Amino acid sequence: MRLLLAHLNQPYEWEEVPSRHVAPRTPEFLAINPNGKVPVLILEDGTALPESNAILHYLASGTPYLPTGRLEQAQVVQWMCFEQDSHVPNLAVPRLLKRYPDDPRQANLPAMFEAGYRALEVMEQHLAQRLYMVGGAYSVADICLYAYTHLAHEGDFDLARFAAINSWMERIRSQPGYIGIDAQPGLEG
């Protein structure tokens, strides 16, 4: 999200919401997003748009970062759903759990690593045959998957054997306007 905003050179204000895990369930925050999750984009007219991938979609709309073809637009949604159901729950959560040793989800770590490596294999196989996730050009499908892929090592995933993923991450880092988003502290979803 901050990466896309940097690519677009679009001004914004960034406000952190204090929370344990991903659910800032205060009345003030629930009035903005009843689902109690970060991030939320607040538009200039006050409209609140939750879900990181919906925010990417909105910001990229009308720019080269969102393809315009029917199949390619559906494939962007395909990889955004893959990120939500197969990628984030397995690749992002182990990193988060390192800060919460008493979290009951610690018991699920072996299953998360198994499913997380499977998600990485799916990406590796896909990227072994193409430069970017969708349609031959850099898009929000790449940005959405880059976020927790490039931080997965902080959750003790070993990315060394994923050659195509590493080349793809290098290509993303060489995009004009790239900024490091490593400082991003919590789990956005």
Added chain:
Amino acid sequence: MRLLLAHLNQPYEWEEVPSRHVAPRTPEFLAINPNGKVPVLILEDGTALPESNAILHYLASGTPYLPTGRLEQAQVVQWMCFEQDSHVPNLAVPRLLKRYPDDPRQANLPAMFEAGYRALEVMEQHLAQRLYMVGGAYSVADICLYAYTHLAHEGDFDLARFAAINSWMERIRSQPGYIGIDAQPGLEG
């Protein structure tokens, strides 16, 4: 998916993939979807499009079932991601687990019910103020959430107190071309 195809009166072939849970990990199926999940749409040129919401997006593109405005298109993605991260994992899985009493995920049922009722509350609050999920018209955002909402009672969710959701489901059932999808046997995601 079958509901949208019926609305669109579009011919298709439906093939069931035998699987336990949601991962038909045979070599034949992995060649079609390396992520090993149903459903997958096979286009006439052989292109395989996985992820139920990407399929809905593709089929609805260019029809009244996909809104065209920038914000509304992002809101469709918003509710599709909500379905993936907050809705299906909690509302669909209890129904599935009734068939697998020895599944280790049985231990997560109390957490699933808590999060599932929270997802229903989010929908209830949203629908109390509007007729459909996005932009005042029936769209794939409604179809995507209808599927496991209207089957949630089979996983022992009590929907009686969600008046706005029940009215919304009635509005969906009264759409031209509506077909019952209750017979849908497994978990699509």
